Structure formats: structure tokens, C-alpha cells
Amino acid sequence: MTTSLRYRMLPMLSVLVLLALWQGLVMALALRPFVLPAPSLILQTLLHDRALLGAAALVTLRTALEALAIAAVGALALALLFVQSPGISRALFPLAVILQVTPVIAIAPLLLIYLSTHAAVLLAAFLVAFFPLLAACVQGLGAVDPGLADLFALSGASRWQELRWLRLPTMLPWFLGGFRVAGGLALIGAIVAELAAGASGAGSGLATVIVESGFQLNIPRMYAALVIISAMGIGLFAATTWLARWLLRHRPEGRQQSWT
Numbered sequence: 478m479t480t481s482l483r484y485r486m487l488p489m490l491s492v493l494v495l496l497a498l499w500q501g502l503v504m505a506l507a508l509r510p511f512v513l514p515a516p517s518l519i520l521q522t523l524l525h526d527r528a529l530l531g532a533a534a535l536v537t538l539r540t541a542l543e544a545l546a547i548a549a550v551g552a553l554a555l556a557l558l559f560v561q562s563p564g565i566s567r568a569l570f571p572l573a574v575i576l577q578v579t580p581v582i583a584i585a586p587l588l589l590i591y592l593s594t595h596a597a598v599l600l601a602a603f604l605v606a607f608f609p610l611l612a613a614c615v616q617g618l619g620a621v622d623p624g625l626a627d628l629f630a631l632s633g634a635s636r637w638q639e640l641r642w643l644r645l646p647t648m649l650p651w652f653l654g655g656f657r658v659a660g661g662l663a664l665i666g667a668i669v670a671e672l673a674a675g676a677s678g679a680g681s682g683l684a685t686v687i688v689e690s691g692f693q694l695n696i697p698r699m700y701a702a703l704v705i706i707s708a709m710g711i712g713l714f715a716a717t718t719w720l721a722r723w724l725l726r727h728r729p730e731g732r733q734q735s736w737t
Contacts, residue, residue, distance in 0.1 A: 496516045499515070499516055500515050500516050500517060503515040510696060510697055511694050511696050512696075513696075514696055514697040514700055518697050519697055519700045519701050519704060521697075522697040522698050522700070522701040523701045523704065523705075526698055526701065529686065530683070530686065530698075530701060530702060530705055532681075533681060533682050533683045533685065533686045533702070534682075534683055534705050534709065536681050536682040536683075537664070537667055537668065537671065537682035537683045537684070537706070537709070538664075538709055540595070540598050540599055540602055540667045540671075540682065541602055541660075541663040541664040541666075541667045541709075541713070542663075543599055543602075544599055544602030544603040544605075544606055544663045544666065544667065545602075545606055545656075545659060545660055545663040547599075547603050548603050548606040548607040548610050548659055548663065549610055549652075549656060549659070551603075551607060551611075552607055552610035552611040552613075552614050552655075553610075553614055553652070555569070555573075555611060555614075556611055556614030556615045556618055556648075557614075557618070557640070559615055559618075560615070560618045560619070560640075560644070561636075566615075570615075573607070573608055573611055574608070576604055576607070576608065577604075577607075577608035581601050581604060581605050581666050581669050581670065582669050582672075582673065584601060584604065585597065585598075585601045585669060585670040585672075585673035585674070586673050588600055588601055588670070589673060589674060594674050597670060597674065598667055598670040598671055598674060598682070599667075601666050601667070601669065601670035602663045602664075602666035602667040602670060603663075603666070604666065605662045605663060605665060605666030605669075606659040606660075606662045606663035606666060607659075609655045609658045609659050609662060610652070610655045610656060610659045612655065613651045613652055613654055613655025613656075613658075614648060614651065614652055614655065616651055617647060617648030617649070617650070617651025617652055618644050618645075618647070618648045620647055620648070620651065621643055621644055621647050622647075625643055626639070626643065629642075629643055649724065649725070650721075650725060650728075653717075653720070653721040653724060653725065654721070656717055656720075656721070657714065657717040657718060657721060660713040660714065660716070660717045661710055661713060661714060663713075664706070664709060664710055664713060667682065667684075668682075668683065668684045668706060669684075670684075671683065671684030671685055672684040672685075672687070672688060675687070675688030675689065683702045683705060683706055684702075686698065686699075686702045687699050687702045687703070690702070
């Protein structure tokens with residue numbers, strides 16, 4: 478076994494050890510499932526309730542992906558507007574900061590009053606994912622080498638040409654870094670909003686399953702839903718990391734960045 482393969486297997490090995498200790502603790506202390514379910518029981522629940530959990534997972538994942546896509550397009554468009562008009566940037570950027578620092582758990586119940594359940598959950602997930610992407614786009618568009626900017630100006634390049642050939646390529650690594658962060662945040666926002674929706678008797682995502690299982694004292698199903706949420710988060714992280722590596726594959730500096 479090569480050193481690289483052993484290094485890649487370390488996370489899996491640590492998870493297996495943790496699960497073995499968990500299983501042994503439950504068996505040694507004879508803990509009841511409503512106190513702490515064993516990993517084997519959680520696996521059985523995943524298989525037994527796969528239809529319910531799978532349908533709920535698709536709802537949550539779809540909401541997170543929709544929110545991420547809308548946040549990416551909106552952040553890029555607004556960042557371009559900020560770069561072209563510093564006055565608009567000065568007027569609107571504080572509002573984006575206010576939305577970012579306001580906890581989504583406080584906003585979600587209000588959104589559920591005025592919007593449908595899906596729209597409220599989608600908007601909450603969008604708000605959580607939007608600011609990191611906006612900040613990354615604004616910083617990336619402003620991170621242009623002054624020497625290259627002067628060269629474009631001396632060459633008589635238009636603002637569109639400067640944006641197309643200088644600012645957007647410079648921004649790409651920043652955008653992808655923000656995109657990777659926003660992927661996990663969109664999932665978190667969707668889960669938090671679904672918790673509020675589930676507490677109000679609405680919603681159909683994984684967080685709703687967790688709320689309903691808690692009312693029913695079905696603790697193994699709660700853990701099973703948490704396992705799926707963790708798997709979805711890991712999947713989003715892996716997918717956005719692969720996307721960043723693929724888009725930056727021809728950039729030596731892109732391959733060297735640790736976040737890719």
C-alpha cells in the first residue's frame with residue numbers, strides 16, 4: 478500500500494474506529510434506542526425508512542441547490558454592478574451585511590408568515606449563501622494587478638474588454654472559493670428554515686423528518702436523517718471542490734491553492 482493511499486484512508490479509518498467504539502458503548506451499557514441508538518440500528522432505520530428519508534432528502538437537496546444557483550447568479554450580477562458604480566456599492570453593501578449578520582433562525586418564522594413553505598425555505602437558504610459569494614466576487618473583481626490595469630488603459634481597451642479579459646479571469650478563483658463555502662451554507666440555511674417550517678406543522682424536508690421523529694420519540698430515525706444530511710454536505714463539498722479544480726486546471730496558481 479502506497480503512502481498516498483494510506484493517507485487517503487485515514488479519515489475512513491477514524492470513522493470506522495469511532496463507529497466501533499459507539500457500537501461497543503451502546504452494547505456494554507445496554508442503552509435503549511431512545512437514549513442512544515447503535516450505529517447498526519441507525520443503518521437498519523436507513524434501509525427500512527429509505528422511501529421516506531429519500532423523498533425528504535431530495536426536497537432538501539433541491540432547495541439547497543436552487544438557493545446556491547440563485548445566490549451565485551445574484552452575487553455575480555450585484556458584484557459587477559458594485560464595480561461599475563461605487564456609489565451603488567456604498568449604498569447597498571451595508572444592507573447585504575445586515576442580512577448576513579441576522580440569524581436565519583430568526584428570519585425563517587417571519588418568512589413563513591408571508592410566503593409559501595417552499596418559497597420561505599428557499600429564500601432563507603439563499604440569504605445564508607448569498608453574502609459569502611458577494612464578498613468573494615467583489616474582492617476578486619478588485620484584486621486586479623494595477624500594472625495590468627494600466628496596460629489595458631494604455632492599450633485603449635474598453636470597460637467591457639477590461640472586464641472580460643482581466644477582471645473576470647482574476648475573479649474566478651475567488652468566486653470558486655466563495656462557491657465552495659456557499660454550498661455548505663445553502664444546505665445549512667435550508668435545514669434551519671425547514672426546522673422552523675416543521676415546528677409550524679409544514680414542510681417536507683429532512684429537517685421536518687427530524688422534528689416529527691422527535692415528537693414521536695423515534696430517535697433512530699432522527700440519527701438516520703442526520704447521517705443523510707452529513708452525507709449531502711460532504712457531497713456538496715466534494716462536488717464544488719472538483720468543479721474548482723476542473724475550472725482552474727490550466728492555471729498553475731489554481732492547482733496550488735489549498736482550497737481546491
